[in-house]
Each structure stands twice: as structure tokens, then as C-alpha cells.
Amino acid sequence: MSVATGSVGVFTTDLALVVRSWDAWLAAATGVDESEAYGRPLAELFPDLDARGHLARLRRVADSGVVQVLAPAFHEYLLACPPRTASARFARMQQHVTIAPLRDGETIVGVTVTVEDVTARRDRERELAEELRSPDDLVRLRAVRALDTEAAAPEPLAGALGDSSWRVRRAAAEGLARVPDDGVVDLLLSALRERHRDPGVLNAALTALARAHHDVVPPLVQLLDAAGSDAELRTYVILALGLLQDVRAVPVLIRALADVDANVRFHAIEALGRIRSRAAALPVAEVAESRDFSVAFAALDTLAAIGEPSVAPRLLPLLDDELLQPAVVDALARLGGEDAVAPLTALLDQPGSPTLAVAVALATLHARLDATGASTGGIAEFVRAVAPAGASRSLLGALPTAGEAERAAAVTVLGWLSVEGMETTLAALLAHPDACRAVVDVLVQRGAAAVDPLLDALTQDDDGVRKAAAAALGRIGSAAAVPALVALLDDAPEVAVVAAGALGSIGDRRAFEPLIARLDDPHAAVRQAAVGALHSLGHPESSARVVVLLADPSPRVREAAARMAGYFAFAACVEPLLSLRHDDDEAVRRAAVEQLVQFDDPRAREALGEALADDTPSTRAAAARALSHVAPADAVPGLLAALRDPDPWVRYYAARSAGRLRTDQALPELLRLAVGDDAPPVRIAAVDALGEIGSEDELRKLVPLAADPEPLVARAALLALGGSSDPATLAPLVAALDGDDRATAVAALDALVRRADPRAASAVASFARASDVPDVWTRALHALERMGGVDAIAALVGIAADPVRTAAAVEALAGVGERDAAWVARGLDDADVHVRCAVVEALGRSPHAAAAPLLAAALHDESPAVRTAAAHALAQRDLRSARTTDARSVSG
Numbered sequence: 001m002s003v004a005t006g007s008v009g010v011f012t013t014d015l016a017l018v019v020r021s022w023d024a025w026l027a028a029a030t031g032v033d034e035s036e037a038y039g040r041p042l043a044e045l046f047p048d049l050d051a052r053g054h055l056a057r058l059r060r061v062a063d064s065g066v067v068q069v070l071a072p073a074f075h076e077y078l079l080a081c082p083p084r085t086a087s088a089r090f091a092r093m094q095q096h097v098t099i100a101p102l103r104d105g106e107t108i109v110g111v112t113v114t115v116e117d118v119t120a121r122r123d124r125e126r127e128l129a130e131e132l133r134s135p136d137d138l139v140r141l142r143a144v145r146a147l148d149t150e151a152a153a154p155e156p157l158a159g160a161l162g163d164s165s166w167r168v169r170r171a172a173a174e175g176l177a178r179v180p181d182d183g184v185v186d187l188l189l190s191a192l193r194e195r196h197r198d199p200g201v202l203n204a205a206l207t208a209l210a211r212a213h214h215d216v217v218p219p220l221v222q223l224l225d226a227a228g229s230d231a232e233l234r235t236y237v238i239l240a241l242g243l244l245q246d247v248r249a250v251p252v253l254i255r256a257l258a259d260v261d262a263n264v265r266f267h268a269i270e271a272l273g274r275i276r277s278r279a280a281a282l283p284v285a286e287v288a289e290s291r292d293f294s295v296a297f298a299a300l301d302t303l304a305a306i307g308e309p310s311v312a313p314r315l316l317p318l319l320d321d322e323l324l325q326p327a328v329v330d331a332l333a334r335l336g337g338e339d340a341v342a343p344l345t346a347l348l349d350q351p352g353s354p355t356l357a358v359a360v361a362l363a364t365l366h367a368r369l370d371a372t373g374a375s376t377g378g379i380a381e382f383v384r385a386v387a388p389a390g391a392s393r394s395l396l397g398a399l400p401t402a403g404e405a406e407r408a409a410a411v412t413v414l415g416w417l418s419v420e421g422m423e424t425t426l427a428a429l430l431a432h433p434d435a436c437r438a439v440v441d442v443l444v445q446r447g448a449a450a451v452d453p454l455l456d457a458l459t460q461d462d463d464g465v466r467k468a469a470a471a472a473l474g475r476i477g478s479a480a481a482v483p484a485l486v487a488l489l490d491d492a493p494e495v496a497v498v499a500a501g502a503l504g505s506i507g508d509r510r511a512f513e514p515l516i517a518r519l520d521d522p523h524a525a526v527r528q529a530a531v532g533a534l535h536s537l538g539h540p541e542s543s544a545r546v547v548v549l550l551a552d553p554s555p556r557v558r559e560a561a562a563r564m565a566g567y568f569a570f571a572a573c574v575e576p577l578l579s580l581r582h583d584d585d586e587a588v589r590r591a592a593v594e595q596l597v598q599f600d601d602p603r604a605r606e607a608l609g610e611a612l613a614d615d616t617p618s619t620r621a622a623a624a625r626a627l628s629h630v631a632p633a634d635a636v637p638g639l640l641a642a643l644r645d646p647d648p649w650v651r652y653y654a655a656r657s658a659g660r661l662r663t664d665q666a667l668p669e670l671l672r673l674a675v676g677d678d679a680p681p682v683r684i685a686a687v688d689a690l691g692e693i694g695s696e697d698e699l700r701k702l703v704p705l706a707a708d709p710e711p712l713v714a715r716a717a718l719l720a721l722g723g724s725s726d727p728a729t730l731a732p733l734v735a736a737l738d739g740d741d742r743a744t745a746v747a748a749l750d751a752l753v754r755r756a757d758p759r760a761a762s763a764v765a766s767f768a769r770a771s772d773v774p775d776v777w778t779r780a781l782h783a784l785e786r787m788g789g790v791d792a793i794a795a796l797v798g799i800a801a802d803p804v805r806t807a808a809a810v811e812a813l814a815g816v817g818e819r820d821a822a823w824v825a826r827g828l829d830d831a832d833v834h835v836r837c838a839v840v841e842a843l844g845r846s847p848h849a850a851a852a853p854l855l856a857a858a859l860h861d862e863s864p865a866v867r868t869a870a871a872h873a874l875a876q877r878d879l880r881s882a883r884t885t886d887a888r889s890v891s892g
Contacts, residue, residue, distance in 0.1 A: 007117045012102055014110040015062050017042045017055065026115065029093065030081040046079055054078055061099045061111050070097040072118050073125075073154050074183035083119040094122040129156040137165045144168055148175030158187040161204040162195060173204040177211035185214050189223055196236050206236070210243040217246045224252055231261040238264060242271025247801075247834065250277045257283055262294045269295055273302030276803030279833035281308035282865050289314060291321060300327040304334040307807055308837055308865070310872035312336045316343050326354045333361035334368075337876050341365065341379060342386045349390030355398045356406040363409035380416040392419035399425065404434035411435050415442030420449075427453035430465045440468050444475045451478045458484050466491065467498045474502025482506060486514045489530075493523040500526065504533030512539045519549065519560040531560050535567050543570040550576040555585035562588065566595025574601050581607055581619075590622040597626040605634060612638045617647035624650050628657035636665050643669040648679035655682060659689030667698050674705060674717075684716045691720025699724040706732035715747035722751025727759070734763040742776075749780055758789035765795035768805070778808045785812040793823035797830065800838040813842035821850040828858055828866075836861065837869045844873025852877065 009025035022037035032045055042049065042058070049055045054075075057068050070078060077095040084093065096118045102110040124146075131143035144160050148171065157179070160172035176184055188205050195201040209216050224237040238256055241249040249271070256268035269287060272280040281303060288299035303311055312335040318328045329347070332340045344361055347353040366379040395410050396419070402410055407429060414422060415438070423446050429439045443450040450472065457469035470488060473481040481502070488499035500518065503511040511533065518530035534542065542564070549561035550573065562580060565573035577599075580592035593611045596604040608630070611623035624642040627635045635657070642654035643666060655673060658666040666689070673686035687705060690698050705717035718736055721729045733755070736748035749767065752760050761784060768780035781799065784792040793816060800809035813824050824846075827839035840858050843851040855877075858870035 009115045010112065011037070011115075012110055012112045013042055013058070015108070017058055017062070017111070019045070020110060026079070029084060029115075029117065030079055048080060049078070058099060058111055058113075061101055062108060065101040065103075065108055067101070068099045069180055069182075070095070070099070071154070071180070071183060072096055072122055078113070078115060084117060085120065087119050087123055089123055089126050090119055093117055094119040125156060129159075132156055132160055132163075137168065140165065140168050141171060144171040144175060148178065154179045154184045154187050158184075158191055161191055161208075162198055162201045164200075166200070169200050169204040170207070173207040174211070176208040177213070180213070182214055185212065185216050185219055188212070188216070189219055192236060192240070193223060193233060196233055202236060206240050206243060209240050217241070217244060217248050220244075221249065221252050224256075231259075231264055234259065234261070234264045235267050238267045238271050242267070242274040245275050245803075247275060247277050247279075247803075247832070250275060250279055254280055254283045257287055262292075265295050266298050269298040269302050273298070273305040276306050276806070277834045278306055278308040278806075278837035278869075279863070279865055281306050281311050281837070282868060285311040285314050288318065288324075291318070291324065293323065296324055297327050300324065300331045304331045306803075307334065308869065309335050309337060309841060309876075310837075310865075310869040312340055313872065316340065319343055319347065322352060326357050329354055329357045329361045333364040336361075336365055338369065338379070338382070338879055339876075341382050345383050345386050345391065346388060349388040349394050355394045356402050356410060359395060359398075359413045360406055360409040363412045366412075383413065383416045384418070387417055392417045392422065396422060396425055399429070404432075407432055407435035408438045411438040411442055415445055422446075423450045423453045424456075426450075427457050427469070430457055430468045431460070431462055433464065436464070436468050440472045440475075443472050447476055448478065451476060451480055455481060455484055458488065463492055463495055466495050470495070470498045470502045474498075474505035477506050479506060479508050482508045482510050486511055489514055489518055489526075493521075493526050496521070496523075496526045497529040500529035500533045504529075504536035507537055509537060509539055512537055512541070516545065516549075519557045520552075520554045521556070527556060527560050531563050531567075534564060542568060543572060546570060547572050547576060550580060555583070555588050558583065558585070558588045559591045562591040562595050566598040569598045569600075571599075571601075574599050574604060578603060578607055581611060586616065586618055589616070589619050593619055593622040594626050597629040605630070609638050612642055617645075617650060620645060620647060621649045621653050624653035624657060626657075627654070628660040630661075632661045632663045635661055636663055639663065639666055640669060643673065648677075648682050651677065651682045652679070652685045655685035655689045659685075659692035662693050664693065664695070667693065667695060671698060671701055674702065674713075680710050680712055683710070683713050687713065687716040687720050691716075691723050694723050696724060696726050699729055700726060703729060703732050706736060711741060711744055715744050718744065718747045718751050719754075720751075722754035724755070725757075730755075730757055730759060734760055737763050737767045742773075746776055746779075749776070749783060753779060753783040753786060756783070756786040756788075758787045758792055761787055761789065761791040761795050764792075765799060768795075768799055769802070774808075777805060781805070781808050781812040785815050788817055788820045790823050793820050794826065797824070797827035797835060797839060800827070800842075801830075801832055801835050803834070806834070806838050810838050810842045810845070813839065814845035816846075818848040818850060821846065821848050821854070825854045828854065828861070833863045833865050836863065836866045840866060840869040840873050844869075844876055 009023050009029060011019060011023065011026055012021045013019055018039060018041050019037045022034045027033050037045060043055055061068055072094040077092050078097045079095065081093050083090060096116040098114045100112050101108045102112045128143045128147050132140050134140055140163060144157065147156050154176060157172045157175045160168055163169050163172065176188060188209050191201055191205045220237055220241055224234060227233040227237060238253065241253060253268045253272050257265055259265050259268065269284060272284060284299050284302050288296050288303060290296065312332060315328050315331055318324050329344065332344060341362065344358050347358045348355060362383060369379060392414060395414050399407065399410055411426060411429060423443060426439050426443055429435050443454060454469045454473050457465050460466060466488065470485060473485065485499045485503050489496050491499065500515060503515065515530045515534050518526055521527050521530070546561050546564050549557055550565065552558050552561065558580065562577060565577055577592045577596055580588055583589050583592065593608065596607050608623055608626060611619050614620050620642065627639050639654055639658055642650050643658065645651050645654065651673060655670060658670060670686045670689050674683055674690060677683045677686065687702060690702060699721060702717045702720055706714055706721060708714040708717065718733060721733055733748045733751050737745050739745055745767065752764055764780050764783050768777045771777040771780065781796060784796050796809050796813050800806050816824060824839060824842060828836055830836055840855065843855050855870050855874050859867055861867050861870065
């Protein structure tokens, strides 16, 4: 076999390493002719191969099928021969060698070896290595970068790990991480073992190990076992294992929790926190229970990171430790269940307790348990029932020193308690954006008691405070607030909008005239808010006033009046609205056309048809949009005409109306627009309409559009295909998941969520694993949850092995249907303790009765972690069941 290049040769052997092909380049390079090489054992042609370990490497490839690369920096050469171009540094040709299995179908029949002459490159490496001894930092940095990009030379790069310049060290570490040969791992471990007391070398070696493309976990574990009495080396190896975040390191890290050196134990705990395997939860909990100040804080942080809820009860006794208390409170916020509420609440009036941290924990527990379905929804009631007498006083006293997150949490918890006189204090917090929403919610709950402080807040100089106070007063519905809110209608536009909305919510007729006056406001948002509020008031004089306003000199008033006329459908307004179709102001004409459709009057329907033929595109567009409110049979003729209108916005609104009306007669026109319209918005609207109408025949015709060069059209087509159940329309969705455009892939994912087709489970699971955007991969897990079936559930169980995705996978598994509970239970047989614990948590949160016996079976798991998790899950189910029963008894 001959290779058309001046520096590469290839030969093959059978399984006995007898040469079966030998190309011309090798013949010229080695002096061994093809006829001489063919049929002879390689070891006979090159006797030194065995002593140098290369025959064993060749046999390994033949036996295992795993490709091996021999880098010249470590092995220099495979076949001993002189350089083809004279070298001052090397007597033997320097070779980069790739050994790969030779296959016949699925069967390995030999090996194929590619030999590249890299002597010139190695000469360059040596030249650059000499530059590394330059006193000039920039020269050394350029040399390291050249070694990385030109030569990938590990030995000089390893030497540069101890350079005095951090830039050189970083470049060397990054270069070593990219070296493909396994020998670089030995260099890095050697640097770690022999030079770890040099901070520069240590940091650079750790960086390279963490980024290396090689499997460095087994050699690091071996190095840890061989570290002996060198506590510093043990510490740094553990640090490296933590940076790698590989679950295979968990057993050795758990053993390190018993190390004689506190620093080693500390770093082992932190490493386990990085890896987040639930298999480590119980051993780390034991460390926390030791109350050893040097490691207990780290243990609590790690438990919070791991997220295994079954250890939470073991942390409750630690709440009496003043030093550990803040860390325990934080951990319980992440891990605790309903059984943590009473002990946490009890701390609220204890002197020296972290009151604000407790408030954050309680608010976090409430939000987390409600969101995950792990609560009966009674956290607030429970806190109110068990709170000590001084709890509210402590919270109010802590508010002045609260940070942003603490303020909102403290206000939330205060809202659960009944405290007289706290309204003024809370109203003062409206100026804090971080707490404003929580403050408004609590003040609304306080009702009439909050009105006076809120009225005071309306006088503040801060627009945000006035808006928040106005919104709260509107939600309370206090008639006493009407005069003050009316005054705000003359305030800044954004404040006036909120004030108008509040007046509409209160519904007091005193606001009628002031709101009418705002119909001529120069700001459209204020006019719209006033119209909405007037709708809510339902004043008995509305009909007569609207008729008058339809003839107002101000076009702004006429437009607003037209919208009010349509909302109320006053019969007396039909004639004036018909006249406004010919108004001088385009906005008025448009509003009149849009509102005529609200009247059950033949003149209104006739006028709508005439508007579709109006000379003004905006009027025709308004009519096309209004068609969505007409009976389909009456709308079709005008709709078909509008779909062929020369103006793109008329076609756009006509397509939208066709989709809402779900009229089959429009399908041919919609398909024509979807495929060939010049305006992308029209194409998108047509595709959306086809998706809404849901005809399988038409949806199949959208398949080519899923790969349309216009991304927005392609995404619309993908979303429309989500409404199909035809197997032929599934392939484009699966293909789009693997595309380069993230937004298009997310559109395909959303379509698959809607479609819930189990046949896409594998593709969705791969997408979930590959995505680095939490919101996106969480949606992918939701898609698997909706799909159900053995493949989707197995994928969720598999994804639960990734600690980063475990919580979301647990939530999805907890939400699957009852018929899929058996598939979830298969996860209890997984080899990974972390996965089994996650499945136990999911079953514990499941609402289905079938989960209880599965959890009972997990009580006999071989792992203490799984058994503990199962017992905890069963206890939490019993607690929720008891709470639900009590609630039903009370309501009964």
C-alpha cells in the first residue's frame, strides 16, 4: 500500500503480527523492501520492538480493538531507521505512530499502523526548549505557545510548569491538557508528586489534570494510595479528584474522611461536595455530627450541595450548637422537609440565633416543598401554629440590618404571622425593590389594617413606592383609597397606569369622571389603562357617555370611546361606530372596524366586509384581525380574500384569524403563504395557523419547512409539527435537536414536549445530557416525563446519575403517571448508589399509591444510604398523608 505523502507510511499485520502490507514510503525510510517485509513477523524485521514494549502494545490493540498513539516525546520511534533529512539532534527518525485495529466487518483481523516522520518537528521542539531558558518572560511565553501549537511537546511543557511567570505556567498547563498521548499523565503526576511544594507547579499541574483529555482518575487514586505519610501530597491529589468531579473517586474520598490529617479530611469533604454523589451523604453527615469545628462547616456545605434529603433529620440536633447553627440552618433550607419547620421556627425568638437566616430557610422550604409537591401546602399555617410569642418581634427587629434576600424572606414569614401594628414597618420597605413584591403581598393579606400606611406611601417621592402602594390598595379594594388614587391619575404615566388599574379593581363610581378625563391623555398606556378601568366600573351612565365621546373633537377620545363601545356592545353605539369607519384619523378608523365585530347587527357585519376592501392597508388589517371574532361560516369569504391581499400585514392578520377560527377552507391559501410568501412574518403566521388547524395532511406538507433557511419559519414549522401524531413528521423534530442553532433546537424540544411521543425518548435524552443551559435541559426532562414508557423513564433514571441534573430528574420521575411507576422502580436496581437514592426520593414524592411498596422493598437495599433514604421517604409520605387527612377532617 502506498501513501501519497512525503512523511507518512502505513503497514498492516495479521493477528500474529505478521506483515501483510508494507508501502513504498516505509521501504524507502527503513531500507526494508516490500517483498522482504511481506509475510515475515514484525519482530523478526525489527528485533528491538519486544524489549521496548511495542510488541505488547501491538498485541493489545489486536486483542482489545482500542487505538493507541505513540508520541515521539515518550517513545521516540517504533521502527528504528535514520532520519530521511539529516538532524543534528537525532540519530533515529522521530516518529508519531497510530496503531488501530484492522477489521473485516465487526471482526478484528489484524492491526494497521501509521508512521509519521516528525523529526523536523522534534528538532523544533528542542530549539523551543532552549528558548524556555531565556531570561525574557515574553520569549519563554512564545516558546510555550509554540510548543503547544507546533509541537505538542509534553516534556518541555512539563518543565515550564515551574516557570517564574504565571502566564508561562498557565500556557504550559493548557498545552499539556491538550497533549493526546497517555504519557503526559505520568508527567503531570510526577510533577504533582515531586514538586507539589512549589505553588506555581502545583496550581499548573492541577489545572492540566482537570482539563486533560485522558482518564486521570485511576492513576490519581493510585497516587493517593501510594502517598504514604505525605499529607500535603494526599491533600493535593484529593483536590485534583474533586476538580475532576468523577464519581469513581467517591469511595477513596470517603475513606479519606478518616484521614489523620484534618486538612486532608477537609479537602476530601470539599471534593465530595464538588462531585455531589448521594453515596457520600451518610459518611459526610457523620462528620457534621462530630461537631469538629475544623470540618463540620465544610460537611454541612457539602451536604447541602449533595442534596440528599434523608440526612436532614440527623442535622436537627445540631441546631443547639451556636457555632454551627447558621450553617445547619442553611443546610436545612436546601434539604429539610416539613419535619424541619418546627425546630427552625423555634429559633426565631432565641437570643443569639440567626433570625434572618432562619427566615430565609423557612421561606426557601416553603417555596421548594410547594414547587416539588413534597408538601401538603400548609407550611405557612404550620409556622403560624408553632411560632413562639416573640417570633414576630425578632423578625421586625432584624429587618433594619437585613440584606436583599433576607428582607424578602423576613417579610414573607411575617406575613404568615398575625402581628398588630407591623403594617407601618412593612410599608416603609416598599422602597426596597428586592422586598417590594413580598411586602405588597403581605400588606394585601393584612387588608384594612394596611390602608393607612399605604395611603401614606402614596405621598412618597419614589415612583416605585407609589406604584407598589397603589397596586396594593387596588388589590385590597379599599374605597377609602379612591380620592388618593384619583389624584395619582395626574402623576407620571407609569404611576397613573397603576392607579387607573387600582381604581378599576376597587370599582368605586367616584372614579368615573376622572377616568373619562384621562381618555385624552397623550400617553397611550394611560388611555388604555383608563379604558380598562372604565370597563371594570360598569357605570350606569357609560352608554350615554360613550355615544357622546364617539363624537368628541379629540381623535384620542374617539378611539378610546370606540373601544369602550365594543366592550359593552351598546346598541346605541352601532350607528356612531359605522360613521367612524370614515373618520379622518387612521387610529380611530382602525378601532371602529375592530369593535364592530362585537355587535350582533347585520350592518356591522356588512361594514366589516366593506372594510376588507378599504383603500387603507391598516383598516384592512384591522378588519382581518377582527374576523377572528366572527362565526367561521360568515368569516370565510372575507378571510380568503384577505389572505390574498397585497399588503403583508393584512395577510398576516388574516392568517392569524384563520388559525383561531380553525377553518378548513383556508388550508390551501395558508399552505401557499407558508411556502412562498415574500414576508417572513406572513409565512410564520400561516405556519402557526396550519398548526392550530391540525390537519395531518397539511402538517406533513410542513416537513420541508422544518429545514427552511429562514430560522423563524423553521422554528414555527417545528412547533406546528408538535401537533402531529404522524410518524413521518417525527424525524425533522429529532434532527433539529442535533442542529447547531440553539433556538431552533429548543423549538423542536417544545414541539416534542407537546407531542409526548415515546419514540423520541433517546434523542431527547441525548439533548438533555448535552445541553449546558439548565432551563433547556429541564424542559427536555419534562418532555421525557410526559412521554412516559420504558425508554423515557430509563433515560430519566440514567440522567439522574449526573449530580448536576439529579434534582430535575427526580422532579420529572416524581411526576410520571401511575402506569410508569414500575419503570421508575427499575432504577432501584441500578448499580450506582446515587441513582438508587435519587429514585427513592422520586418515589417518595410520587402521589401514586404504588410507590409505597416499592419504597418498602428499598428498605432492604445493600447500601445504608439507600435504606436510610427509603425510610425517610416513607416517613415523609406518612406525614403528608396524615396532614391531608387532618385537613379533610377540619374542612368536613
